[in-house]
Amino acid sequence: MSTEEQKATAFVGRLLDNPAIARYTPLQKEEQIIQFLNANSGQLAPTLQSNQFFPERSWTQILSILLNALMSRIDEELQKYLDQVFDRILNWDFVSFSSQNSAGVDACRDEVRTIVGELLERPDARRAFTGSFAAVYFGSARRYLDHIYSRRSYIHFELTKVQRLRMGKDQVQGLVDVSLLLKPVVHLLTTPGENPGAQGSGLIQPQYAENVVSHVRKKAPNLPEQALASAVHANMSFLDYGFVEATSRLASIFSARARNYAPGMKVDRGADSPDKSWLSIARRNYKFYGFDVKMLDELYSIAAENMW
Amino acid sequence: MRDKLVAILERIVVVAIILVLVQSFLEDLSQLLDWSWPTRRAILIGAFAFDLFFTIEFLSRFYFAFIAGRAGRYIFKERGWIDFVASIPLLLFSSGPLMIAIATGGAPLIGVGRVLNLLKVIKAIRIARILRLMRVLKIFQYIKHADSTMAQRHVSRITTLAVSIFVFVVFAASMVDVFVDLPGLDSDFRDGALGVAHFVDEEDLAAQDNRESLVRFAEHDSAILLVRDGAQTRYSRYSDEFYREYFGPADYTYVTSDDVGVFVDLRPLNRAQARESLLYFLLIVATIAGFLFIYGPHFAVTVSDPIHVMERGMNEHGYNLQARIPKKLAGDEVFRLASAYNHYFLPMKDRSEAGESAMSDLKMDDLSDFLDDREHKDSE
Structure with a gap:
């Protein structure tokens, strides 16, 4: 040195x-x-x-x-954090639900880890990965899914009836977490400094999304189609493309939320809690970011009830 | 060095204010509960010492403010008027005269015609003591009870206003009472004392019957302590030990005519005054506590806290916490502004900062010792 x-x-x-x-x-x-x-x-x-x-x-x-x-x-x-996320935090059971290949779980995990390693070598992807990784590491999906499943309201309906996920809450959580980790794959097709989506919001178009899916498919043949689509579609506007999966919409919100998330943040007296504040602002800006406003409403309600 | 000395002196002043509040409370309590004279004398000497201390403090502050050309600012803006009210008048009209009485060892010997004047003087002394309560405000200015300077100033101002109005109204009403005869304990007492005084003055006490009448009269008037005829004591309500143990110069007065002298008990008046003083003291402490612990937090929740949150949101990149709006107060101007901040400003700010990193929590100061250390090592 x-x-x-x-x-x-x-x-x-x-x-x-x-x-x-x-x-x-x-x-x-x-x-x-x-x-x-x-x-x-x-x-x-x-x-x-x-x-x-x-x-x-x-x-x-x-x-x-x-x-x-x-x-x-x-x-x-x-590396220590990634080991913790891949070996202990992430629930990979959704892979078994989505494909019949029992050996696929380990292979899938290795493939995702390789893609994440590749993302971390690219400064733009690294920045995009910050929020997604924080959301997984701090358990955003787990915290909210517990309440979403006990409420059985709009988001639950979107997950189970519209997206038709025939799996338990823990598997859905795993699917959302992997969607979060792979959300920045849209940066794999760009050159350094180039933005794959719209300025500010970073939203991409369906054609670009298809290219990304094809590209990543080759790198991760054992990754369930559902998970890959969910991850890539998390970069698309739900307002413009109504087919965007519920898990993608959740991943999109959690990723944006967690970018500056700090556990145990000191809240000023006279201020609302961090999640409640963020979700309230996101409800106002849902068109800009392409969020599902009904999901934001429900998440806001959960955050307000729990003073998150 | 000078700053250090000033800081030490300020701390001494704070300690003195706390002690003087305790002393004021004890002074009234000792009067009310008829504590022994030596104990009360020690407390009264303490009062004189504190009045002298605060007078010197006021004169020093005023002198230094004067030579710095900011005497007016000190008096009117920096609460110098409280320093004044709670020092010089007390030394001149309350503890000073009492100290003289203690030093000379007895109550003034007066003729009948001066009884009224004496009672007025005693009353004026007692009224002046009300001004001691202003010292509570002196300690208040040293308490930092809110993070917000605005909350601190508002609570401080309203407390000063309330306490000052209370003290000055009581003071003014009492002064009126000195010059205008109003029915009350004072007037009853005065009438009783005057009755004895006139009897002593007008009757021929050389006559045996009259002397015996005076003794019988004294037995039925609890205000009369002792009747003396020349060197002979005709009547005494208590023993000499009792007088020595429980009576100080301000507890009695002495009316004389020819060879006959009558000692009059002033303690009932003093006790009534002490009871009033304690009540005023507790009222003021309760008022200040109310402003500090009820109004202060209310002011923070309804005014300064939401403003602080909005100010941070407007000045700090990445700060996106909303101002909390209590439902019941949503119509207040502050919360209408907070609503606009939450619903328009923050979303707009969020869009304008989209894709940018949040402001760093790191500060340049955190690196100063590292950079200095490096520089030091290299220079060696």
């Missing part, structure tokens, strides 16, 4: 050890640090260009060195 890399690692290590971001997932920490570096470049650049750090380097070069060190550290840390 060169001296510069050592300095960059020490600098990044110092930021990662900050208690203010301890509660986040590694990818959220990465996003926090990138945001910090960009927001404070004016103050950081003169200091980091001094003799003690990276003399004779431009800020762009320094940023590149720091980001490499950061991603390297995050990748190391992330």
Whole structure:
């Protein structure tokens, strides 16, 4: 390791050890640090260009060195989280329900893990993966599905009668979680810096979705069709395309919600709870993001009841 | 160094205010419960010491404010008027005269014609003590009871207003009572004392019958403590030990004519005054507690908290918590504004920030020691 890399690692290590971001997932920490570096470049650049750090380097070069060190550290840390998600959090039983191939579960898990590894190598996909991963890691689907199944209201109807999922709540949760993890696959067909969907919302068109499905199908032959479609369609607007599955719609909402989710966040006195606030805003912006407003209404009601 | 000294002095002032409140309470309680004179004397000396301390404090603050050209600001904006009201008048009209009485060792010897004047002076002294209650406000200004400066100022102002109005109305009404004869305990007492005084003044006490009448009269008037004829005590309600143990200079007065002197008990008046003072004290403490613990939180919930949330939402990138709107208060201007913030501003902000990262929780200060440490190591 060169001296510069050592300095960059020490600098990044110092930021990662900050208690203010301890509660986040590694990818959220990465996003926090990138945001910090960009927001404070004016103050950081003169200091980091001094003799003690990276003399004779431009800020762009320094940023590149720091980001490499950061991603390297995050990748190391992330492996433990991914192991936990793939081996303990995710429920893969839905694979057996969706295909008759009993050996498919392990193969499917390995294929999804490989695709996730590929996504993490692409900065754009990495950013898109942040919310999805946080939603899975913090158990958004599990928290809400418990209430959705006890209420047996709109979302339950959409899952069981419209999408016709003949599986239990835990399997549906697994399907939603895998949809979340694979939602960023739409970035696999883009070049760096290119946006696969609309500016801001990131919504994609059906034709592009079909291309993605075909592309990923080759990489994950054991992944149930239902799960792949659910993951890719989670990037489409429900308002424009009514066929978007209920699991996709849920994945779309949970992914967006979890992007900046921080467990145990301190709520100001006089403010609504974080989930309730987010869902209320999402209800106002459902057209912009292509969310299913009735789903948002039900999730809002659950969040309000539970003070989430 | 100077700041440190000022901080130490401010702490001493806070401690003194707390102690003086305890002292004020004990002073009235000791009067009401007829504590022994040595105990009450210690409490009264304490009162004088505190009045002297707060007078010096006020004069120092005023002096430094004056030489800094901000005397007016100190008096009117920084509650200097409370410092004044709760110091100099008390020293001059309450604890000062009492200290002189304690130092000279007895009540003033007066002629009959001066009984009325004496009662007025005693009453004025007692009324001046009401101003002590303003000291509760002095401690109030040191309490940081809300995170919001607006809540702090509003609660502080309304509390000051309520307590000041209460104290000044009581003070003014009592002063009127000094100059206008109104029926009450004071007037009853005065009439009784005057009756004895006139008897002493007008009758020929050299006559045996009159002296015996005076003794019989004294036996039936509980205000009369002792009747002395020259060196001889004609009548005494209590023993000498009792007088020594329970009577101080402000507890009696002495009316004399020729060789005959009558000692009059002022304790019933003092007890009534102490009972009133305690009631006022408790009323003020309860008023302040009410503003602090009921009105303060109410103000926070209905005004400052939603404004704080909206202010953060407008200034901080990524802050998207809604202002909570209580159903019953939805029609309030603040909550109508909060509703617009929740329903229009936040969604618009969310759309404009779509795809952007949230603001980092990291701060440049978190890195300062790391950067300084590096710089230090390299310079070595």
